[in-house]
Amino acid sequence: MSYKRVVVTRYGGPEVLKVIEDDKLPAPGSGEVRVKILATSATFTDVMIRKGKYPGIKIKPPFTPGYDMVGLVDRLGPGTTRFKPGQQVAALTIIGAYSEYLCLTENRLTPVPAGLDPAEAVCLVLSYVTAYQMLYRVAKAKRGQRILIHGAGGAVGTALLQLGEILGLKMYGTASRAKHALVKRLGATPIDYVNEDFVKRIRSLTASGIDIVFDAIGGDHFKRSFDVLRRGGKLVAYGFYNAVMGKGGSIPLDFMRLQLWNLLPNGKSTAFYSIGSLYKKKMDWFTEDLGRLFELLVQKRIKPVIAARMPLTDVVRAHELIERAKISGKIVLNVSSTAG
Numbered sequence: 246m247s248y249k250r251v252v253v254t255r256y257g258g259p260e261v262l263k264v265i266e267d268d269k270l271p272a273p274g275s276g277e278v279r280v281k282i283l284a285t286s287a288t289f290t291d292v293m294i295r296k297g298k299y300p301g302i303k304i305k306p307p308f309t310p311g312y313d314m315v316g317l318v319d320r321l322g323p324g325t326t327r328f329k330p331g332q333q334v335a336a337l338t339i340i341g342a343y344s345e346y347l348c349l350t351e352n353r354l355t356p357v358p359a360g361l362d363p364a365e366a367v368c369l370v371l372s373y374v375t376a377y378q379m380l381y382r383v384a385k386a387k388r389g390q391r392i393l394i395h396g397a398g399g400a401v402g403t404a405l406l407q408l409g410e411i412l413g414l415k416m417y418g419t420a421s422r423a424k425h426a427l428v429k430r431l432g433a434t435p436i437d438y439v440n441e442d443f444v445k446r447i448r449s450l451t452a453s454g455i456d457i458v459f460d461a462i463g464g465d466h467f468k469r470s471f472d473v474l475r476r477g478g479k480l481v482a483y484g485f486y487n488a489v490m491g492k493g494g495s496i497p498l499d500f501m502r503l504q505l506w507n508l509l510p511n512g513k514s515t516a517f518y519s520i521g522s523l524y525k526k527k528m529d530w531f532t533e534d535l536g537r538l539f540e541l542l543v544q545k546r547i548k549p550v551i552a553a554r555m556p557l558t559d560v561v562r563a564h565e566l567i568e569r570a571k572i573s574g575k576i577v578l579n580v581s582s583t584a585g
Contacts, residue, residue: 311342464494550574
């Protein structure tokens with residue numbers, strides 16, 4: 246039986262993504278489970294990997310990208326005990342999920358509660374776990390604190406807003422004017438990053454500054470985010486949009502600045518969050534946090550903002566939309582149906 250998957254043929258723009266067809270399904274080895282993937286997502290993290298600019302990932306083309314997935318257990322390898330065929334599962338794959346089938350060790354799979362929409366469930370695996378861990382594991386946010394979220398209309402941004410509202414935070418979010426209604430609906434004060442200086446706006450809105458800033462933009466933007474912190478505040482950096490898109494900044498220099506700022510005697514601090522790095526060190530945290538998020542989804546206390554549901558074959562268009570930063574929330578790639 247043949248199956249389709251996407252391959253990065255070389256580092257570069259969206260045009261390097263090609264859909265290919267393999268003649269034979271992968272066979273699960275000892276301790277592995279073959280999963281029929283139902284949904285994956287197209288994210289800026291995938292863009293970084295496609296460009297060869299994601300820290301810590303050295304894989305060279307050709308390879309199949311895809312950072313997260315939800316699917317059905319299709320076949321069990323020797324020695325597997327935790328799952329049954331037909332069970333819905335999720336995984337942080339980092340690479341490989343842009344495929345109709347994928348084999349993973351069973352310890353990397355998290356059960357998905359029955360009845361959840363695979364497209365909504367897959368939104369939690371990368372974006373919501375990122376938001377949850379930055380809030381609770383890294384920043385240790387407390388009820389009533391003030392937070393600033395850059396890119397508040399994006400996948401991680403909308404997740405932070407929903408989780409921040411549950412936590413009772415006072416929230417501000419930068420976004421383009423077109424996304425302000427969404428940001429406001431999710432409980433934050435929107436700031437137009439195109440026509441407003443967010444530093445001046447925050448200073449006009451708050452007396453003492455911000456407790457926590459979440460910034461995935463990088464470059465000089467990190468410094469401006471650091472400036473709006475109150476004494477004792479924390480900048481949580483989790484990306485390098487400017488450097489990846491050629492808009493200024495350097496990933497190595499950005500890392501260095503974050504470390505140096507921790508040495509300043511002003512009471513402020515910085516941290517860099519990488520879900521991939523933390524996953525390798527604390528897989529039990531990932532499983533625990535994703536399980537908690539599935540509970541919130543079942544309880545309808547969170548609702549992923551899905552910008553588009555697209556077939557896997559539209560992967561090039563999905564990446565083009567991400568690079569233009571015009572979408573609100575998440576792009577989900579529907580890989581296959583539950584039938585068959």
